[in-house]
Each structure stands twice: as C-alpha cells, then as structure tokens.
Amino acid sequence: MEANMPFAKITGSGGYLPPRVVTNNDLAAELATRGVETSDEWIIERTGIRQRYIADADTRTSALATRAAQMAMDDAGISAGDVDLIILATSTPDFIFPSTACIVQANLGIRQGAAFDVQAVCSGFVYALTTADAFIKAGHAKTALVIGAEVFSNILDWNDRKTCVLFGDGAGAIVLQASDAPGIVGAELHADGSQAGILNASGNVCGGKVVGDPFLRMDGQAVFKMAVNALSKSAQDVCAKSGVQLSDIDWMVPHQANIRIINFLGKKLGIAPEKVVVTVDQHANTSAASVPLALNTARRDGRIKSGDLVLMQGVGGGFTWGSVLARM
Ligand SMILES: CC(C)(COP(=O)(O)OP(=O)(O)OC[C@H]1O[C@@H](n2cnc3c(N)ncnc32)[C@H](O)[C@@H]1OP(=O)(O)O)[C@@H](O)C(=O)NCCC(=O)NCCS
Structure with a gap:
C-alpha cells in the first residue's frame, strides 16, 4: 500500500x-x-x-x-x-x-x-x-x-x-x-452564530417563492469592530499553534472587505504594509473569492514566491472567521 x-x-x-x-x-x-x-x-x-x-x-x-x-x-x-x-x-x-x-x-x-x-x-x-x-x-x-x-x-x-x-x-x-514537504502549516476556524443578525441575507425559498428578504443586509459598524478583533486574535492564535512568530510571516493575504480594516489589522499585528496584499481597491469585496483572488494576484505578479510563509484570513457572515498559514 x-x-x-x-x-x-x-x-x-x-x-x-x-x-x-x-x-x-x-x-x-x-x-x-x-x-x-x-x-x-x-x-x-x-x-x-x-x-x-x-x-x-x-x-x-x-x-x-x-x-x-x-x-x-x-x-x-x-x-x-x-x-x-x-x-x-x-x-x-x-x-x-x-x-x-x-x-x-x-x-x-x-x-x-x-x-x-x-x-x-x-x-x-x-x-x-x-x-x-x-x-x-x-x-x-x-x-x-x-x-x-x-x-x-x-x-x-x-x-x-x-x-x-x-x-x-x-x-x-x-x-x-x-x-x-509543508504545505499548510496551521489553520484555525471559528463561528459565532449568535451574531448572525449583523450580516445576512435572510430570505428563503418556500412553496416555490422567495420568502423574506433576499438581499444582503449589514450593520457595517458592528461588522467592522467584530472583524478587526476576531482577525487579530486569530492571527496570533494560528501562529502560536503553528510555532511561528508574526515576524516570520512574509505575506499577509487578508479578506478584502475594507482598506481600513486591513490597515488597522496590519498595524495591530505589527505587519508592515509592504507585506500586506491589497486588491480591495480593484476587486471590491468578492466574499469567498477575495482571498484566493488576492493570493493569485500576488503569486502571478511575482511578490509571493516559493518558500514564502503566507497568512490567509477570512471573516464574514455567520459570524465566521479563521486563518490559514501556508508555506508556498
Ligand atoms: C460600511 C462602512 C463602509 C460604512 O462606513 P461608516 O464609516 O461606518 O459609515 P456609517 O454607516 O456610519 O455612515 C456614515 C454616513 O454615510 C452615509 N453613507 C452610507 N453609505 C454611503 C454611501 N455609499 N455613499 C454616501 N454616503 C453613505 C450614511 O447614510 C451616514 O450618513 P448620516 O450620518 O447622514 O446618517 C463601514 O462600516 C464598514 O466598512 N464596515 C465593515 C463592512 C464590511 O467590511 N463588511 C463585509 C465584511 S465580510
């Protein structure tokens, strides 16, 4: 075998x-x-x-x-x-x-x-x-x-x-x-369903019809606060769990929702802006597509290279969040 x-x-x-x-x-x-x-x-x-x-x-x-x-x-x-x-x-x-x-x-x-x-x-x-x-x-x-x-x-x-x-x-x-050889060196995921109300599309299909509100609704300020707190803790936790320091990270690829969240996060974690991949200016928030789109952008333009340590982070409705550390 x-x-x-x-x-x-x-x-x-x-x-x-x-x-x-x-x-x-x-x-x-x-x-x-x-x-x-x-x-x-x-x-x-x-x-x-x-x-x-x-x-x-x-x-x-x-x-x-x-x-x-x-x-x-x-x-x-x-x-x-x-x-x-x-x-x-x-x-x-x-x-x-x-x-x-x-x-x-x-x-x-x-x-x-x-x-x-x-x-x-x-x-x-x-x-x-x-x-x-x-x-x-x-x-x-x-x-x-x-x-x-x-x-x-x-x-x-x-x-x-x-x-x-x-x-x-x-x-x-x-x-x-x-x-x-590694590979994904660490990951951690979280959910807090009690916060479902701050970001959702709560409609449903029932009896052949859309029932309820089919559109995305959001309490922007609540999401903003939750996102920065959740992601900064998650970054620290995934590094501790994986035996690496935040200073070992070559590239941070955060969810691309808002440049203010990204900048705040980088600052809180002490990760220099040159190490943070930003595509939100060009793509806006593409939800589940935002992290792989940003990763692909930085791989293809030559920034992210083989051997680099990359921190990917997602945050969104649910409320959900999490981090993956990858050796490229
Ligand atoms: C949505 C977000 C940009 C709003 O910014 P904010 O600084 O919190 O702005 P507010 O919601 O307090 O609104 C401020 C004013 O701008 C107005 N405003 C809101 N959207 C506007 C727009 N697109 N254009 C112009 N004015 C707008 C509001 O009506 C409000 O006016 P008022 O003071 O007269 O009531 C911000 O809260 C945010 O980025 N939150 C996180 C959202 C996010 O990332 N979601 C996805 C996570 S996966």
Whole structure:
C-alpha cells in the first residue's frame, strides 16, 4: 500500500473576474438614476474601493469558478484525471442543488472524487482550504481544487447605498496536493452564530417563492469592530499553534472587505504594509473569492514566491472567521 504523504501544499492558483468593470463614478451615476446618492470620494475614503467587476445577468457562479479552476490546474500542471476532490466556497450558488462544485466538476471533465460546496460567506475560502487540508492529511484525497466564487451582485439591494457599493463578483482557485514537504502549516476556524443578525441575507425559498428578504443586509459598524478583533486574535492564535512568530510571516493575504480594516489589522499585528496584499481597491469585496483572488494576484505578479510563509484570513457572515498559514 502507498504511504500517505504527510503534508498538503499549494501547487497552483488561478483567478477570474467578469469583463465588466464598474468604477465608483459609473456606480454613482447608475445609482443616481434611482435617487440613491453616493460618490467616488465617499467610497474611497470609507472603504478604499475604486472599482468592482460585475457579471452579466446570465452569468452564474460556476462559470467564473470554472475559469479560475482551469487556470489553477494549468498552473499546477495537472489534468482532469488528477483531481479527486473539489471544495467550492460560495454564498451565491447556481442552484439550490446540485452544488456548484458538482457543476464545476462536470465543466472541467473531472469524473472521479468528491465535490461539494461550503457556505461560510466571506470566510468560505479559509473554511474550504482547511477542510481540503484535513482530507489530504487524512489520506482521503491527493489532489484538491479549492475554489471561492461569487456573483454577489445578485443578492445586493441597489437601493441600499450602505451595502451595494462594497461588493463585486469573481472567482479564485488553488490546487492543493499531497506533499512530502509543508504545505499548510496551521489553520484555525471559528463561528459565532449568535451574531448572525449583523450580516445576512435572510430570505428563503418556500412553496416555490422567495420568502423574506433576499438581499444582503449589514450593520457595517458592528461588522467592522467584530472583524478587526476576531482577525487579530486569530492571527496570533494560528501562529502560536503553528510555532511561528508574526515576524516570520512574509505575506499577509487578508479578506478584502475594507482598506481600513486591513490597515488597522496590519498595524495591530505589527505587519508592515509592504507585506500586506491589497486588491480591495480593484476587486471590491468578492466574499469567498477575495482571498484566493488576492493570493493569485500576488503569486502571478511575482511578490509571493516559493518558500514564502503566507497568512490567509477570512471573516464574514455567520459570524465566521479563521486563518490559514501556508508555506508556498
Ligand atoms: C460600511 C462602512 C463602509 C460604512 O462606513 P461608516 O464609516 O461606518 O459609515 P456609517 O454607516 O456610519 O455612515 C456614515 C454616513 O454615510 C452615509 N453613507 C452610507 N453609505 C454611503 C454611501 N455609499 N455613499 C454616501 N454616503 C453613505 C450614511 O447614510 C451616514 O450618513 P448620516 O450620518 O447622514 O446618517 C463601514 O462600516 C464598514 O466598512 N464596515 C465593515 C463592512 C464590511 O467590511 N463588511 C463585509 C465584511 S465580510
């Protein structure tokens, strides 16, 4: 019998954004036609966001995810026959069922292994990555596709300026493979369901109709406070658990929700701004896709190199949060 390899390593990454760029000025002009007032200045000052990518009405999450996943497979040099696990994080699945992971599996011509979705909103990718790491370390899989993909524009209320300016669509993916060398060196996940009310889309489908509110709602200030506290503690905990110092981290890839949260976090942890990957200005908040999109951006532009220690962090609805430390 073949011995299990003890580690799981990221061997490829990909990202895909829909072609339509919507700048803050574009959005402000569109919202003005509805009588909703906002401005480029307000959005940049409060969030750091300059633009977002918005999918066409007929583009589903699986379409974005398939493009990102194919790019990650090409990067890792693997083919459809190698993948024996797909975990896809999304809160905007194509359907109630089947899972979006199953649709992506079919799109990619993958005929073996397991495929399922995880739902942890903006923490979805770190939840999915931690799950895939555990599958591989337990010997249940050798080559996993871990994907974060969203068409969040479908659940935004374009009359609510407190939320609709913050989000965008996109997909990011990595290939995680069994390896003799680390790899994912540490992970930790949290949830506090008692805080579900501060960020949710509480509608449901019942009797063939949408019941309740289908749009994302948020108490921005409560989320802001919770996010900085949860993520700074989580970063310290994952480092302590993994036997590394915060100063050992080469790159921090935090969830891309708001530049003020990212800056506050970096400062609190003593991580220099040059070590923090920021894409929120270009992508806005793409929920489960934000961390893999940012990771892919910094790998492809040459910042994140083989051997670097990377801290990835997610935070979002649930309330959920968590961290993964990866040796690239
Ligand atoms: C949403 C967020 C940017 C709002 O910033 P804020 O500084 O807390 O702003 P407030 O909600 O207090 O609103 C301040 C004012 O700006 C107004 N405002 C809100 N959105 C606006 C917009 N898009 N354009 C212009 N004005 C806006 C408000 O109506 C309010 O006006 P008022 O004082 O006359 O009532 C901020 O709370 C935040 O980033 N929170 C975290 C959100 C997040 O990251 N969520 C995802 C986590 S996964």
